[in-house]
Amino acid sequence: xxxxxxxxxxxxxxxxxxxxxxxxxxxxxxxxxxxxxxxxxxxxxxxxxxxxxxxxxxxxxxxxxxxxxxxxxxxxxxxxxxxxxxxxxxxxxxxxxxxxxxxxxxxxxxxxxxxxxxxxxxxxxxxxxxxxxxxxxxxxxxxxxxxxxxxxxxxxxxxxxxxxxxxxxxxxxxxxxxxxxxxxxxxxxxxxxxxxxxxxxxxxxxxxxxxxxxxxxxxxxxxxxxxxxxxxxxxxxxxxxxxxxxxxxxxxxx
Numbered sequence: 001x002x003x004x005x006x007x008x009x010x011x012x013x014x015x016x017x018x019x020x021x022x023x024x025x026x027x028x029x030x031x032x033x034x035x036x037x038x039x040x041x042x043x044x045x046x047x048x049x050x051x052x053x054x055x056x057x058x059x060x061x062x063x064x065x066x067x068x069x070x071x072x073x074x075x076x077x078x079x080x081x082x083x084x085x086x087x088x089x090x091x092x093x094x095x096x097x098x099x100x101x102x103x104x105x106x107x108x109x110x111x112x113x114x115x116x117x118x119x120x121x122x123x124x125x126x127x128x129x130x131x132x133x134x135x136x137x138x139x140x141x142x143x144x145x146x147x148x149x150x151x152x153x154x155x156x157x158x159x160x161x162x163x164x165x166x167x168x169x170x171x172x173x174x175x176x177x178x179x180x181x182x183x184x185x186x187x188x189x190x191x192x193x194x195x196x197x198x199x200x201x202x203x204x205x206x207x208x209x210x211x212x213x214x215x216x217x218x219x220x221x222x223x224x225x226x227x228x229x230x231x232x233x234x235x236x237x238x239x240x241x242x243x244x245x246x247x248x249x250x251x252x253x254x
Contacts, residue, residue: 007031008081009090009139009150009165015077016040019070022077026153028163037084041076049075078137078154082199086206090141091213092199095171096156097138097149098122100130100239103169104149106138107226108197114230115174116156121235135160140168142216170222170242177227180234182241190223 003016006029014035015026049072057064082092095106096119105122107115116135123130133149136156141148147168155161173185173193194214201207224242228234 005031005033005035006081007033008152009085009088009141009148011036011085011088011090013037013039013081013084017073017077019073021070022074025074026077029153039077039080039084041073041080045076045080046072049079083201083203083206085139086201086209086213088141089143089213090139090150091210092137092152093140094137094197094199096135097133097151097161098130099133099149099164099166100126102166104133104166105169105242106149106171107174108171108193109174113174113176114228116158116160117230118174118226118228118234118238119160121230121232122239125232125235126239131162131164132160133162133164133166140213140217142213142220145216145220147217147220168221170224172224172226172238172242175225175227176229178229180226180228180231180237182224182226182238185223185225187218187223189225190218193223194218 001016001018002020002023003014004023005012005014006026008029012031012033012035014037017023046069050067053067054064085091093106095108096115097104097106098119100122107118109115119132119135134151134155135158137152137154139150139152141150148165149168150165151161151163194217198210198214201210222242226238228237
């Protein structure tokens with residue numbers, strides 16, 4: 001049995017797990033602080049994760065895979081941490097998060113649309129001004145009408161991210177387009193994307209709290225829709241469109 005403390009989004013948590021590789025996976029987040037929460041995946045947690053993967057395979061019409069217990073335990077740790085952090089005004093969010101000039105931007109899109117590719121364009125165009133916080137599952141701490149993005153070890157297939165944080169400036173929904181353009185979204189327009197990308201716990205009370213956090217998120221940061229062609233100029237279109245002064249809803253930047 002492995003037992004250690006990790007700290008994510010400023011919250012130290014004790015983890016007890018079976019597999020040494022999962023302690024190694026969390027190595028960049030190890031802490032010596034006194035834990036505020038305990039994370040210990042049970043056999044039932046692993047079984048539930050396997051059921052989720054089976055359900056996904058059925059929906060996609062693909063063959064079901066019996067995953068190794070160490071992998072299931074990793075996913076169970078992820079889910080349990082995400083649940084615990086909700087009471088600390090923090091929610092897991094699916095997207096590619098980067099920091100430029102001290103401010104964070106998160107790109108969202110359906111899998112395969114190009115959010116990670118667009119984040120790469122920012123790194124190529126803006127060079128050392130940009131660094132990755134997390135390329136897949138960052139954490140958003142929402143308090144005092146401000147949102148801070150934190151890294152997690154679950155940082156995508158390219159392992160891009162750091163144990164670091166930055167204030168969130170905007171969330172950008174990416175869509176493929178021949179011509180690059182960006183427009184500001186109202187809270188009502190952005191709401192479906194927030195629902196889609198935010199972690200959704202099965203517990204009713206936790207879900208109510210997540211919905212409260214989502215409401216605060218919509219009030220605290222700007223949302224945009226970016227149509228882009230995945231050429232380097234798309235990164236400039238995005239950044240200039242979000243940093244050209246006060247936007248009017250529906251106003252576009254070519």
